[in-house]
Amino acid sequence: MPLPKSIITLPAIVFILFFSSCKKDKSNSQSQDREQLVEHQIDSIVNPLIEDTIIAGTVIGIVKKGKIIFLKSYGYADIDKQTPLATTAVFPIASVTKTFTAIATLQLVEKELVALDDTIEQHLDFNTNDKSVTVRQLLNHTSGIKDYTETDIPVQLQEIGYSSDNFLRLLEQKEFDFEPGTAMDYNNSGYYLLALLIEKISGLSYEEYLKKNIFQPIAMQNTGNCYSIAKDSIVGGYTMNEEGNLNPTTLGDLQMAKGAGSLCSTVEDLLKWQIALYHSNELLEKNAYNSMTTANKLRNGAVTNYGLGLEINQHEGNKVFSHNGVIEGFLSDTRYFPESDLTVVTLINTLGKVKPTNISNSIADYFIPKKSITKNFEGNLESLKGIYTGKVMGHPIEMQVIEEKDQLLIQSSKKYPITYVGGNTWIAEDGYTYAFVNDRMQVNAPKMSIILKKQE
Template sequence: MRWSLLPLLIALPAAAHAQALSPAEAAQVDRIVTEALAQSGTPSASIAIVRGGRLAYAKAYGKQSETVRTALTDAPYQIASVSKQFTAAALLLLEDEGKLSLDDTVAKYVPGITGGDRITLRQLLSHTSGLQDYWPQDYSFKAMSTPVTPQGIVDRWAKKPLDFQPGEQWQYSNTGYVVAGMIVEKVSGQPLLDFLNARIFRPLGITAYDQDLAIGPKFPQGYGRAALGPLRPVTPAARGWLYAAGELSMSASDLAKWDIARINRTVLPADDWLMQETAVKLNNGTDTGYGLGVTVGRGAGRKMIEHSGEAVGFLSENIVFPDDKAAVVVLTNTWSSGTYRVLAQKLVPVALPGTSAAAGDPADAASLAKVRTVFAQLQAGQLDRSLLTEDANFYFDTQNRADFRTSLAPLGAPREIVAIGKPSLRGGFVSRRFRANYPDRALNVSTFFEPGANGRIEQFLVTAADAQ
């Protein structure tokens, strides 16, 4: 359930544009999406564009499942961590009613959590609690094949030693949101989705599903691939693994209704919207760039609210420019392609003509030796399993190893493998990204390492580098 802030946007226009897309703009959007799907092999995408505080365009493209061959605009995709802002909104509403305070400690509501007498609800929502993330990987780890309860997640991950003292660092934690969801249910006396339906979704006309139930012939299906192997339907996680950290499925146009509510300051009190969109600071005063369930960015002095999401076989992006009354929603049904992000970057200029993207972070060359070794081993059909953690060994089963070998071996040795971006902490691991460059193509390599010079690999995923 990933979090990924898009590169900051520059050259934003001075005023909101008229909401309707012209025929030429609609044709441009269709071309952008269809070309991106064809280039990347992404099965389908559902998009929505908001201009002038109103829905300007919504359309679905491609193959949504093996049984739904004609893309339906109202089909509910799994939005995963985009759901976090709804969990945060539920706690804000309960605070409005005087039933809790975001400055309460976790121990007041959920016993037995490490540091629960020091962690506040605000720190849960802003990823500054120190609770270890239970799902940092971009694949289904072994335990996810078995159903789980929120308490089960808490017992396994929230009772470990803290990764840091509350408020000392920022580190994404799905675990913190599971705890937050449990608190919503305890204080409200309702299941989380029932509370959200009553207070947010029905008033906005949004049809939202528990994504554990949004599975079957009527719903979009998730797809994945091992390295450059064939695209295959993926097996959903067992029931309970997403919960308050990312349990929702909805259409792009329904998610846009929430974005419009944000723009127009409806359904929540205005001060709740402001609080959610205000970046939380660490104990030392450092700005985290993250509010309550949303990232907070700026481009050319303008506010940008964003969050992405990853479920098993799905990736999504949601970007809102509240002051410019514009938003872009992109939902895709594969987790093996960055097409969701590429599409969002290309559609923002349609929502806000004149926008362009700034350059990304400089590359970092750490951990290259081990990445090169494992990449070559996978090409050769060999794998030194002592280099991998238990979960990574679980991922590299017979089928995935074969797909890595058959798809990567014909490419030969890459011209170079370089680090891109900066390392970051995630779920107790160090996340590092690399790119394998060939004369005619490039591949992305996403890795998680255990901390330390001798840390084993928790994740090693290879995908095609999407056209920018």
């Protein structure tokens, strides 16, 4: 009697198990081969930097589809003692702190304890001199408030004593760089104020709030304010001098950096954080996440390249959500490529020639497709040429748009070509974009968005 179709014979089971095992072994082998290839490729990028003493050391981590697929350290924690850098090394992450501050602020928004369009004077004792500055504008760097790092405020605080109240009184005496919402200029003061906002609303210190609502829920066990961590637990930093030599750097007191750049962390902790942010709702619900990852607009409708605590750019035609940090002796970079579901984190204990962004992008090139973004410009180049002027941080700036051999170029301190990518937008090799609307040119840099006017 023939067997029913739903029954599989023993020989068939043996064959299926054998075939499945072979297929699994082949898949595992291919995976291992790919991991070894990735490591070899990353080694080829980083090892020459170590061998030529361009950087002391770096730790690099990669997440693909929510799983850590690579974590490796290179170089030295101490060059003189030849102490190897460990993957567990604790680094100051500088301005990557801002993304944590943004997440904490958005958590309070989700709890309806503050609204993005609340004015900061509703929550803080800070006189904006009749200018309406919102929480959103602090988050997206469009407040116009003077960046304290560009002033004498740090020196004054050393003289009179550091306190949040002293900081506020000194900052509110400074003139605004521009009317709120009319331009975007990277601003540390805004993120200091956000940390105070978090403290005022939550009743916790900035560090306590982050620990309770971000670090502990996702097991970031080696992350906290740098000034609360024993200094001998933080890896040593180096700075390259004019002769190209690396000199040890003493980490300063980061208490004044607060929500703008006070945190220390490890690559492994940052990978956990990136997984939680981009692959779950452990930290933020969807609406808040969407606000964070959507480029903001200025009052005139011009789109910037910054969301809420995240830079929003492109690399090889692929969208990137990122933030980097720079502090004496240290560089940091976190970047997520949503279309390829890829995260690369790079921490370097050297301030010098190398940018962690370039290392991260070079690594990402092994995983992401290279998309052509150039298009043919059908308009009149003559209409775009001319001299454009405006202000950056209150200082006058001038750029000239010229044409050479049917190629449009920007001339300021140097001359460089720009390529048409569609609509009214052109892009330079460094990622800066230039959008032309009537007699205006909007310049979007990684941490700045300004409008320049064409001169008659």
